Structures are given as structure tokens and as C-alpha cells.
Amino acid sequence: MSRPVPAFQRAMLVALAIASLLSGWAAIYPQNTWLQVGPVLLGLPLGAWALRRWPLSNLAAGLLTAFILLHLLAACWSYSLTPYDRWSRALLGVSVDATFGFKRNMFDRMVHLCFGLWLVLPFAEIAVHHGGLSRKAALTMAVLGIFAFSSAYEIFEWLLTLGLAPDQAGAYNGEQGDMYDSQKDMAVANLGALLAIWPSRARLAPPPREGAI
Numbered sequence: 509m510s511r512p513v514p515a516f517q518r519a520m521l522v523a524l525a526i527a528s529l530l531s532g533w534a535a536i537y538p539q540n541t542w543l544q545v546g547p548v549l550l551g552l553p554l555g556a557w558a559l560r561r562w563p564l565s566n567l568a569a570g571l572l573t574a575f576i577l578l579h580l581l582a583a584c585w586s587y588s589l590t591p592y593d594r595w596s597r598a599l600l601g602v603s604v605d606a607t608f609g610f611k612r613n614m615f616d617r618m619v620h621l622c623f624g625l626w627l628v629l630p631f632a633e634i635a636v637h638h639g640g641l642s643r644k645a646a647l648t649m650a651v652l653g654i655f656a657f658s659s660a661y662e663i664f665e666w667l668l669t670l671g672l673a674p675d676q677a678g679a680y681n682g683e684q685g686d687m688y689d690s691q692k693d694m695a696v697a698n699l700g701a702l703l704a705i706w707p708s709r710a711r712l713a714p715p716p717r718e719g720a721i
Contacts, residue, residue: 510560510561511560511563512560513556513559513560513563514566516566516569517559517564517566517569520569520570520573521552521555521556521559523573523577524548524552524555524573524576524577524580525549525552527576527577527580527581528545528548528549528552528580529549530580530584531544531545531580531581531583531584532545534584535583535584535586536584536585536586536589537586540583540586541583544579544583545580545583548576548579548580562634562637562638563637564630564633564634565633565713567629567711568629568630568633569630571626571627571629571630572626572627572630574622574626575622575623575626575627578618578619578622579619582615582616582619585615587613587615587616587619588612588613588615588616589613590613590615590616592604592613592614592615592618593605593613616693617692617693617696620658620693620694620696620697620700621696621697621699621700622700623654623658623697623700624654624658624696624697624698624699624700624701624702624703624704625700625701625703625704626700626704627650627654627701628647628650628651628654628701628704628705628708629650629704629707629708629711629712631646631649631650631653631654632646632647632649632650632708632712633646633712633713635649635650636712636713637713643709643712646712647705647708647709647712650701650708651701651702651704651705654697654698654700654701655698655701658693658694658697658698659694662690662691662693662694665690666690
């Protein structure tokens with residue numbers, strides 16, 4: 509049964525549309541915009557429909573929105589060139605890279621960590637309220653889903669870049685010379701999912717009916 513999308517969630521969809529346009533307009537590698545920003549713009553109508561058909565709490569929808577906004581920010585800077593350290597020094601007078609001893613741009617790692625941290629609750633909420641699973645089963649499926657999706661995305665990314673020019677492939681992948689970049693990205697996303705289990709369990713409402721799996 510279709511339900512109206514709450515005003516707060518409609519505002520989030522509008523924010524994502526605006527952020528997508530800004531990210532694409534200001535992208536330092538415009539030729540890669542369709543790969544990183546295009547799917548968000550194409551997915552917004554689907555997201556609006558899905559929220560009517562399968563409602564989410566504002567918290568779960570907010571976590572999804574926050575992750576996509578983080579992705580759009582990173583996409584504007586092609587991930588590996590996001591100047592987070594410069595921003596930190598300008599705003600706080602502290603170098604993140606110097607403080608933690610980073611030798612590479614770590615913004616892509618942070619995005620992968622947030623993928624695991626922020627998406628377990630939305631996935632589990634969908635499984636509980638629209639799939640009829642128990643909280644334990646839903647959280648298990650959400651974490652395994654993060655594991656599977658992070659692996660599938662890295663494989664897809666590798667296959668996609670086989671058809672790109674070398675400079676475009678490097679800009680899109682952002683491996684920064686690390687031959688194990690994909691494996692580390694997957695590990696960080698999986699770690700985020702594991703760390704999110706207990707906070708998500710505390711926020712996850714029980715199944716809406718008896719007999720959940």
C-alpha cells in the first residue's frame with residue numbers, strides 16, 4: 509500500500525537532487541560525472557517511489573541520505589583528491605594526515621567505513637518491517653548484505669575501468685598506487701558494518717507482527 513512520503517524525507521530528496529547537480533557542475537573530472545553522479549540522479553525517482561511503497565523511519569532515511577551526500581562530495585573531488593586535510597587545517601588548525609600519520613588521501617576509506625556504519629540500520633529496518641524478519645535475522649542479513657555489496661562493487665568498478673582510458677580509470681578508481689586498495693576498501697566497509705550491529709539493534713523496532721523468521 510502506498511503512503512505519502514513525510515515532509516522531512518521529501519526535503520532530503522530535494523537536497524540530494526541539488527547536491528547531485530552541484531557535484532556534477534563542480535567536478536574536477538567532468539568526464540567521470542556520469543559514473544558517480546548519474547546513478548544518484550537516475551535513482552531519485554525510484555527512491556521517492558520506494559519510500560511511498562516501503563516507508564522508512566526518518567533516522568534510517570537520514571542515514572541513507574547522509575551517505576549519498578558524502579558520496580556526492582567525494583565524487584566532486586574524484587574521491588582521492590578530496591582536500592579534507594586542507595579543510596581541517598583551515599577550520600581547526602589541525603592536520604588530520606599528520607596527526608594519524610596518513611601517507612595517502614584517506615577520504616575514500618572514510619566513505620567506505622561510513623557505508624558499513626550508516627547502512628546497516630536502513631537495510632535491517634527494511635528486512636524487519638517489509639520482509640517480516642526478526643531483529644536478529646534482519647541485522648545478520650544487513651551485515652552480510654554490506655559484505656556482499658562492497659565486494660560486488662569493487663569487482664564492478666574493476667570491470668568498468670577496463671573500458672576506460674588509463675587516466676580516466678585512475679581518476680575513477682582512486683587506488684593511489686596501492687595494488688590492494690580494493691581489498692582494503694572492502695575490509696573497511698565490512699568493519700563499519702560489524703561496528704554498527706549493536707547501535708542498530710538498539711534503534712531497530714521489533715517486527716510489526718508475530719511469526720517473524
